Amino acid sequence: MTPFIYALVAVLFVSIVSLVGVFTLSMNVERIRSALFLLVSLAAGALFGDAFLHLIPEAFEEVANPTAVSLSVLAGLIGFLILEKVLRWKHNHGEEFSDDHEQIHPVGHLVLVSDGIHNFIDGLTIGAAFLVSPEIGIATTIAIILHEIPQEIGDFALLLHAGYSRAKALFFNFASALVAVLGTVAAFFIAEHLEGMIPLIAAFAAGNFIYIAGSDLVPELHKTTGKGKTFLQLAALFTGLLVMYALLFLE
Numbered sequence: 001m002t003p004f005i006y007a008l009v010a011v012l013f014v015s016i017v018s019l020v021g022v023f024t025l026s027m028n029v030e031r032i033r034s035a036l037f038l039l040v041s042l043a044a045g046a047l048f049g050d051a052f053l054h055l056i057p058e059a060f061e062e063v064a065n066p067t068a069v070s071l072s073v074l075a076g077l078i079g080f081l082i083l084e085k086v087l088r089w090k091h092n093h094g095e096e097f098s099d100d101h102e103q104i105h106p107v108g109h110l111v112l113v114s115d116g117i118h119n120f121i122d123g124l125t126i127g128a129a130f131l132v133s134p135e136i137g138i139a140t141t142i143a144i145i146l147h148e149i150p151q152e153i154g155d156f157a158l159l160l161h162a163g164y165s166r167a168k169a170l171f172f173n174f175a176s177a178l179v180a181v182l183g184t185v186a187a188f189f190i191a192e193h194l195e196g197m198i199p200l201i202a203a204f205a206a207g208n209f210i211y212i213a214g215s216d217l218v219p220e221l222h223k224t225t226g227k228g229k230t231f232l233q234l235a236a237l238f239t240g241l242l243v244m245y246a247l248l249f250l251e
Contacts, residue, residue: 007130018177045240047213050143055206062199076207123183125205
């Protein structure tokens with residue numbers, strides 16, 4: 001198969017992960033929390049591992065100017081910081097309003113918009129990764145999936161909290177996830193016209209991953225206390241790192 005087909009299959013699979021909310025309907029809150037407790041740790045390890053073991057080293061190999069790679073990583077970090085600041089500001093200044101006779105809190109729309117932006121970047125990242133190599137594409141897809149599972153459970157819960165029915169929450173969450181397909185198409189469009197940009201996009205994505213893992217996921221890990229749970233968290237974190245390390249042998 002061509003890199004485009006590989007990337008398209010991967011991004012569609014990632015989009016299907018948004019339907020994980022279906023499986024949370026029959027679970028109580030404590031079970032969901034216990035699952036998220038380990039999933040977040042696993043996702044943090046996978047994101048750090050993919051950034052430092054796959055995306056950044058590959059970008060340095062492909063680009064003659066190492067400063068350009070470093071700047072791309074920094075742009076990914078700072079870009080997501082700015083994005084999160086803007087989204088949080090809009091959330092704090094939002095007001096409730098009625099939509100189809102449902103009282104929808106603005107946080108619901110914020111979740112869908114921010115998730116759509118993140119999914120577009122995920123699709124762009126997957127496309128760029130498969131353009132670098134199938135092995136980098138697989139590693140990046142796995143890292144994104146491990147991050148998406150706890151994120152999508154959280155998004156689904158937020159949409160329900162915002163006032164959406166369960167059916168609408170699943171529908172809009174899935175529709176937002178499909179935006180990733182546009183990101184993948186954009187990556188191949190860029191590759192066709194600006195081939196040299198692909199490694200820099202991969203470096204930018206690495207910055208995104210480092211920011212998400214360090215700023216959003218690691219603080220969540222600190223909310224859990226106790227020696228037993230801390231040990232399990234670290235075990236899950238290192239499992240995510242080991243998965244990314246093991247994928248190096250496929251390259």
